[in-house]
Amino acid sequence: MSNIILTESAAKRVAWIAERQSRPAILRLAVDGGGCAGFTYKFELAAQADADDEVAETDGVKLVVDPISLDLVRGSxxxxxxxxxxAAFKVTNPNAQSGCGCGSSFSV
Known part of the structure; x- marks a missing residue:
């Protein structure tokens, strides 16, 4: 099993956004402290993957996750x-013990 997966639907959306912003099709997923359940997901386009990032690729689009965030989203x-x-990016996280109604916050 991969450490992290980018679905075809998400890859298409990242490619669409990146094309309109003339940026590389690289989506960075990070986990921040806070939110109503303890942690929140943060998405942004990245210029490149860092050397220690976990990288998943679907249809030429990359999803990159830093090592600290990866510990919280492994298997997602x-x-x-x-x-x-x-419309939104959604993380299906098997490590989350609980979530919240907004779907962007979780606890482990």
């Missing part, structure tokens, strides 16, 4: 979902 899948509530 990053997806892009669109529903009545809007």
């Amino acid at each position: 899948a990053v997806d892009f979902v669109e529903d009545l509530g809007g």
Whole structure:
């Protein structure tokens, strides 16, 4: 099993955003302290992967995660979902013991 997975849907969305911003198709996932459940996910386009990053690639799009964040999201899948509530990147994290209603905060 991979340490982290970028779904095809998420890869397409990253490629779309990167193309419009004339940036590389590299999505960085980081975990910050805070949020209503203890940790929050943070997404941003990255210029490049750092030497110690974990890298997952789907359809030429890269997902990069730093070593500290990887400990909290190992085994996760990053997806892009669109529903009545809007459109967003979503992390399915098997390490999360609990989450919150907004879906962007979790605890381990």
